[in-house]
Amino acid sequence: MDAEHIFAYIVGGTLAFSLLLFVIVMFVAINNKKRKEERTQYELDLRNKELRLLKIHIETQESERERIARNLHDEVNPLISSLKLHMSKHEKMLERNELKKDDLVKERKYVDDILQQMRIVEKNLSPRYLLRNGLNNALISFLLNLPDIKTTINEVNPEQTSIPHELGINFYRIFLELTTNLLRHDNPKTIHLDMITSKNDLLIKLTHDGTGITNDDFANMSEASTGLGLTSLKSRTTIVNGSLDFQIEPTATITFKAPL
Amino acid sequence: MSFDTYIIIHYSTVILCGLAFIIVLFSNYHIDPISRWLVSGILLSSFLSDVISNILAKLIRNSYPAINLYHFFLGVLIVALYYFNDEKIRKSYLLKLIILTFIPFSIYQLFVSHGLYEFNLETYYFLTVFVIILSLWHFKNLLTNERAVDLKKYYFFWVNSALLIYFGFTFYLYLFNKSVILFEEELHLLVSSIQLYTNIIYCLIFITGVIWTRNISSHT
Numbered sequence: 364m365d366a367e368h369i370f371a372y373i374v375g376g377t378l379a380f381s382l383l384l385f386v387i388v389m390f391v392a393i394n395n396k397k398r399k400e401e402r403t404q405y406e407l408d409l410r411n412k413e414l415r416l417l418k419i420h421i422e423t424q425e426s427e428r429e430r431i432a433r434n435l436h437d438e439v440n441p442l443i444s445s446l447k448l449h450m451s452k453h454e455k456m457l458e459r460n461e462l463k464k465d466d467l468v469k470e471r472k473y474v475d476d477i478l479q480q481m482r483i484v485e486k487n488l489s490p491r492y493l494l495r496n497g498l499n500n501a502l503i504s505f506l507l508n509l510p511d512i513k514t515t516i517n518e519v520n521p522e523q524t525s526i527p528h529e530l531g532i533n534f535y536r537i538f539l540e541l542t543t544n545l546l547r548h549d550n551p552k553t554i555h556l557d558m559i560t561s562k563n564d565l566l567i568k569l570t571h572d573g574t575g576i577t578n579d580d581f582a583n584m585s586e587a588s589t590g591l592g593l594t595s596l597k598s599r600t601t602i603v604n605g606s607l608d609f610q611i612e613p614t615a616t617i618t619f620k621a622p623l
Numbered sequence: 624m625s626f627d628t629y630i631i632i633h634y635s636t637v638i639l640c641g642l643a644f645i646i647v648l649f650s651n652y653h654i655d656p657i658s659r660w661l662v663s664g665i666l667l668s669s670f671l672s673d674v675i676s677n678i679l680a681k682l683i684r685n686s687y688p689a690i691n692l693y694h695f696f697l698g699v700l701i702v703a704l705y706y707f708n709d710e711k712i713r714k715s716y717l718l719k720l721i722i723l724t725f726i727p728f729s730i731y732q733l734f735v736s737h738g739l740y741e742f743n744l745e746t747y748y749f750l751t752v753f754v755i756i757l758s759l760w761h762f763k764n765l766l767t768n769e770r771a772v773d774l775k776k777y778y779f780f781w782v783n784s785a786l787l788i789y790f791g792f793t794f795y796l797y798l799f800n801k802s803v804i805l806f807e808e809e810l811h812l813l814v815s816s817i818q819l820y821t822n823i824i825y826c827l828i829f830i831t832g833v834i835w836t837r838n839i840s841s842h843t
Contacts, residue, residue, distance in 0.1 A: 394765065
């Protein structure tokens with residue numbers, strides 16, 4: 364082999380080695396670029412998720428304020444107006460010395476109704492029973508006090524897990540919304556509550572003998588609804604990273620599950 | 624190049640191979656156990672083939688039995704390494720084809736065609752070609768995966784790079800100089816020493832990979 368061939372051989376070798384290095388360097392460069400893009404996308408997704416949660420949070424607050432305002436407007440305002448009318452009427456009667464003790468019964472009834480409505484508003488603003496007795500007791504108490512409904516309860520909490528306050532309020536409101544809708548639309552006579560609290564999650568299952576709805580029904584209602592209840596229910600479920608499941612077979616059930 | 628220089632390079636390579644084997648075997652950082660054993664196996668077989676071929680060269684003036692057997696075991700270990708580290712390669716027909724052809728072919732070369740005492744160049748070509756294909760294929764698979772791999776935590780990247788550099792370069796060395804390497808003593812020595820340098824780079828990449836991933840793990 365002459366010098367020329369050896370030179371060509373060495374040059375070829377250098378090129379071959381450079382080519383191999385180039386392949387590896389290119390791989391590293393493309394991979395790093397891909398990783399950088401992935402990181403940017405991840406950060407963007409994270410920011411979007413935070414924004415979405417914040418939006419849901421604000422929407423929930425707004426819808427609850429609206430509900431309280433509507434409660435005050437629809438329930439308390441007419442009562443106060445009626446009370447005012449009666450008081451004016453009684454004032455005139457008093458001037459004429461025509462007012463009797465029985466005439467005041469209606470006013471007292473109005474005051475009682477106003478107080479009851481105020482309690483509902485107060486309960487919506489701050490669930491005191493929940494704060495004082497915890498989520499499990501609050502839910503059980505709420506269910507046991509439902510009029511004309513036969514309720515049974517199965518509570519399981521083997522590890523005596525306590526639910527954080529913030530989560531508890533959301534769970535409580537979700538439960539209230541579910542139960543209110545159930546009573547309003549499904550006409551149940553009996554409700555059975557299964558409440559299973561484990562170390563990692565909470566499961567609330569309402570089994571009832573009402574008409575019930577399926578997941579598809581719920582999705583359709585959510586899309587069609589402009590009311591505050593379902594919006595609040597959906598928003599809170601998203602906030603707590605929970606899931607809802609509606610079944611009608613073999614028995615009508617509503618299952619809510621969320622991580623703790 | 625003098626023969627003494629060649630011997631120095633040769634011993635350096637042997638020592639480095641042994642060192643790489645110990646480092647890889649006793650490292651526990653981001654290397655799954657199967658890969659660790661297989662890479663250790665590759666380095667150990669490289670170390671042993673160097674030592675035994677040296678002994679054979681002195682005893683019977685023919686080191687090819689050790690080299691030929693080394694290439695056979697190396698092929699098996701590398702196939703196993705890709706089998707366990709790349710799911711797409713594992714499921715491919717090409718790997719099955721490589722397994723079904725390489726083993727019978729190299730056994731035929733070892734015991735029938737060329738025999739143990741003659742250099743099985745065709746087996747070596749076969750080995751280098753399929754290692755280059757697997758190595759490039761693995762890079763391609765990493766790039767087409769849904770998520771990019773974190774190279775700071777992925778030891779097999781270093782293994783794959785080491786295999787690509789070593790086999791890619793030695794393939795070139797042998798491909799164009801088949802007759803010359805085997806029959807021209809001086810050039811044979813030169814090419815062998817270049818191969819030893821490549822071997823040093825190959826071992827250094829294995830060691831660097833272990834150290835690199837270890838540093839990352841100690842920081843996190």
